Amino acid sequence: MTIAVTHTATLVGPVDEAPLANPRARKMMSRAAYLAARCLAALVGQTGWSDRERIGYFLGVGASGGSLTDVSELLERGVAACNPLLAFQLMNNFTMCHGAILEGLGGPNAALFSRGAGTIAALAEAMHAIESGDCEHAITGGADEATHPVTVAELTREGFIGRGLVPADGAGLLALAHSDDRDATIIEGCAHASGRGRPLVEALDDALARASASSAPGDRGVRASAPPSVTSIVISAWGPSAAGALRSFATERFPSATVIDTSGQRECLAAGPALAVATAVEHLRGARGRAVVLSLGVDGDPGVVVLSRGAA
Amino acid sequence: VTVQRRVFVRGVGAFTPLASTWRATAAALADGACAIREITAFDARGFPCRVAAAIDEAFAEEDRRLPYARRAAEEAWQMACVAPDPDRFGVFVGAESGRGRWQTVLGLARAARGNSGTFDHAKFAREAAAFATRIDASVLSPSAVAVTLAQAYSAHGPVETVSLACASGSAAIVEAARAIRTGECDVALCGGVGADVDPLMLAGFGLLGILSASGVSFPFDAHRDGFVVGEGSAMLVLSAEPATGSVELAGIGRSLDAHRLTAPEPSGDGAARAMAAALRDAGVSDVGYVQAHGTSTPLNDRIEVAAIRSVLGAAADRAHVSSSKGALGHWVAGAGALGALYAWEAVAHGVVLPTAGLTRPDPVCNVAHVMGQALAKDVSAALANSFAFGGANSCLVLRRTA
Numbered sequence: 001m002t003i004a005v006t007h008t009a010t011l012v013g014p015v016d017e018a019p020l021a022n023p024r025a026r027k028m029m030s031r032a033a034y035l036a037a038r039c040l041a042a043l044v045g046q047t048g049w050s051d052r053e054r055i056g057y058f059l060g061v062g063a064s065g066g067s068l069t070d071v072s073e074l075l076e077r078g079v080a081a082c083n084p085l086l087a088f089q090l091m092n093n094f095t096m097c098h099g100a101i102l103e104g105l106g107g108p109n110a111a112l113f114s115r116g117a118g119t120i121a122a123l124a125e126a127m128h129a130i131e132s133g134d135c136e137h138a139i140t141g142g143a144d145e146a147t148h149p150v151t152v153a154e155l156t157r158e159g160f161i162g163r164g165l166v167p168a169d170g171a172g173l174l175a176l177a178h179s180d181d182r183d184a185t186i187i188e189g190c191a192h193a194s195g196r197g198r199p200l201v202e203a204l205d206d207a208l209a210r211a212s213a214s215s216a217p218g219d220r221g222v223r224a225s226a227p228p229s230v231t232s233i234v235i236s237a238w239g240p241s242a243a244g245a246l247r248s249f250a251t252e253r254f255p256s257a258t259v260i261d262t263s264g265q266r267e268c269l270a271a272g273p274a275l276a277v278a279t280a281v282e283h284l285r286g287a288r289g290r291a292v293v294l295s296l297g298v299d300g301d302p303g304v305v306v307l308s309r310g311a312a
Numbered sequence: 313v314t315v316q317r318r319v320f321v322r323g324v325g326a327f328t329p330l331a332s333t334w335r336a337t338a339a340a341l342a343d344g345a346c347a348i349r350e351i352t353a354f355d356a357r358g359f360p361c362r363v364a365a366a367i368d369e370a371f372a373e374e375d376r377r378l379p380y381a382r383r384a385a386e387e388a389w390q391m392a393c394v395a396p397d398p399d400r401f402g403v404f405v406g407a408e409s410g411r412g413r414w415q416t417v418l419g420l421a422r423a424a425r426g427n428s429g430t431f432d433h434a435k436f437a438r439e440a441a442a443f444a445t446r447i448d449a450s451v452l453s454p455s456a457v458a459v460t461l462a463q464a465y466s467a468h469g470p471v472e473t474v475s476l477a478c479a480s481g482s483a484a485i486v487e488a489a490r491a492i493r494t495g496e497c498d499v500a501l502c503g504g505v506g507a508d509v510d511p512l513m514l515a516g517f518g519l520l521g522i523l524s525a526s527g528v529s530f531p532f533d534a535h536r537d538g539f540v541v542g543e544g545s546a547m548l549v550l551s552a553e554p555a556t557g558s559v560e561l562a563g564i565g566r567s568l569d570a571h572r573l574t575a576p577e578p579s580g581d582g583a584a585r586a587m588a589a590a591l592r593d594a595g596v597s598d599v600g601y602v603q604a605h606g607t608s609t610p611l612n613d614r615i616e617v618a619a620i621r622s623v624l625g626a627a628a629d630r631a632h633v634s635s636s637k638g639a640l641g642h643w644v645a646g647a648g649a650l651g652a653l654y655a656w657e658a659v660a661h662g663v664v665l666p667t668a669g670l671t672r673p674d675p676v677c678n679v680a681h682v683m684g685q686a687l688a689k690d691v692s693a694a695l696a697n698s699f700a701f702g703g704a705n706s707c708l709v710l711r712r713t714a
Contacts, residue, residue, distance in 0.1 A: 061475060071417055072418060072421030074512070079358055093480075093700060093704060100703070106567060107567065108589075109567070111474065112473065121472050121487075149420050193468075194467070194468045299455065
């Protein structure tokens with residue numbers, strides 16, 4: 001089955017507080033949930049899909065994190081002073097559920113915690129849900145609030161901020177559906193691999209092999225010789241040093257491809273890989289070719305997504 | 313490529329407030345034991361609910377999720393007797409965020425708060441650095457559990473963390489089953505962990521009015537008035553290869569209510585769709601046992617029973633129903649995995665564990681309850697339900713292999 005990215009929606013960095021369909025819902029949302037909800041509304045509107053009860057939704061999410069104002073109220077002034085909606089901010093799946101409720105999505109779903117690779121896993125889950133017939137349409141991607149104080153402190157402690165990571169809030173969503181359209185941008189495969197205890201190049205090669213194996217047999221897959229060749233590599237990395245490592249890998253494995261480095265953008269953690277896929281989709285628009293997204297989040301687990309247009 | 317391999321449960325394990333293994337826990341549960349009692353880990357006076365099913369054992373690690381999950385995994389792993397290729401071995405865990413030290417969280421909150429009470433970024437940048445060294449990602453990150461287990465068991469395949477509130481543990485098992493079915497890995501360590509007997513979650517849940525004011529968890533009882541928080545971990549080892557007597561994880565199903573954050577869709581449609589999907593996936597229409605989500609809240613239990621009846625039809629009269637939350641409380645991210653173990657116990661050993669605390673079934677929860685002590689019953693297939701805040705539903709069907 002050929003699965004295409006039919007539409008994309010992204011929001012990154014400082015974003016105006018535009019009202020939602022249900023403005024009261026905003027009070028219960030973390031920043032990530034709000035961004036995801038806005039992207040979802042835009043995306044569902046673009047697709048025009050009417051089978052909302054069956055649309056799948058698979059999202060890479062960060063640790064939502066309670067508002068520190070609310071947490072300090074609880075700790076300093078007691079339970080009675082606490083925001084009664086605090087629980088909604090503490091559960092990571094609410095980044096996904098707020099938007100799903102507003103838009104009426106009722107299909108198979110999962111919220112996967114992500115510092116990078118979880119978003120690739122969410123994409124794989126969405127593809128599988130379509131392939132297995134659990135749903136005809138699925139929405140996937142990621143949303144995160146990397147500027148949350150606790151997250152910033154965590155990233156500082158682990159040295160990422162000191163090595164050039166610039167945290168940001170963002171959301172990136174992709175609409176997926178089966179397609180026979182020769183002009184569609186299709187996902188040939190996606191996978192992530194463990195980066196623990198082994199060289200990054202080895203882990204990247206593993207992810208590349210897994211992504212190739214997950215694509216359809218025959219003339220597709222990044223290691224196949226059939227056209228179109230890989231024309232572009234889109235890099236999503238948490239900062240300059242990680243981006244440099246991915247760039248070196250890309251140059252060696254795909255010497256004729258154009259490298260598009262999105263790491264100059266601010267780092268949105270769980271949203272990062274989805275934003276890179278959206279960039280690749282945009283790059284393939286109007287052209288025939290194959291794009292490979294290489295992602296490396298702060299979890300150290302690389303991800304690979306292979307897209308093509310005009311390969312059929 | 314849709315490879316559809318079968319998935320078998322090779323091992324199970326749990327670390328619970330009743331015992332340090334599933335074997336001992338199941339024996340205690342069969343006799344009607346209940347782990348719910350007064351909270352002693354902190355001063356719970358003033359909180360909306362002052363009881364919980366808590367683990368008393370002290371650990372050196374600040375993040376209690378890690379020792380809980382490690383203990384459960386050890387038991388499951390020993391039972392499984394598998395030796396997977398590390399590259400073909402994955403870990404899938406349902407978990408929410410851990411908790412930092414209160415002093416650190418409070419310090420960060422104060423650093424972030426400007427004179428007007430709003431977030432002051434400049435002030436935060438100046439003052440928060442002093443706290444940065446105290447923030448340990450292993451304590452805070454939901455993924456810390458899965459990563460720790462992957463390192464301990466040398467799993468180099470997919471490592472995933474599902475954060476789906478009360479359905480996390482079940483959904484993690486779904487992810488693991490999917491990975492084995494499609495050939496992404498051959499063996500998976502999967503399950504869930506909850507460690508929410510702490511002031512933040514007790515306050516958060518309590519303020520929503522969903523905790524038991526009476527301090528009793530009795531799912532489906534006419535006097536039920538909310539749930540009681542519990543904690544622990546349940547783990548399974550799944551494999552594409554069966555062993556003698558293996559139980560098969562035959563069906564998985566998921567849905568979203570798309571209704572409200574704290575209340576299920578009134579007709580039970582979302583829950584019913586997930587149950588129906590799991591049964592359809594397994595190719596069964598009749599189950600001998602349903603491990604209900606059964607939170608002990610008035611609305612949830614009534615809607616779940618209605619959904620069970622709508623999906624099973626006449627077969628609902630042949631299915632016994634119970635909930636783990638009467639004895640062990642609500643483990644939140646770990647609850648779905650614990651439910652899977654209840655279902656496994658019924659299929660593997662013919663032991664249907666009871667709903668502790670249930671003595672006077674609510675007439676609107678009209679199913680065949682298991683009360684008091686365990687029921688001996690030949691169960692060839694069982695359904696395990698998990699329904700989350702936010703409306704995510706995840707269901708599993710376990711079946712005896714031919």
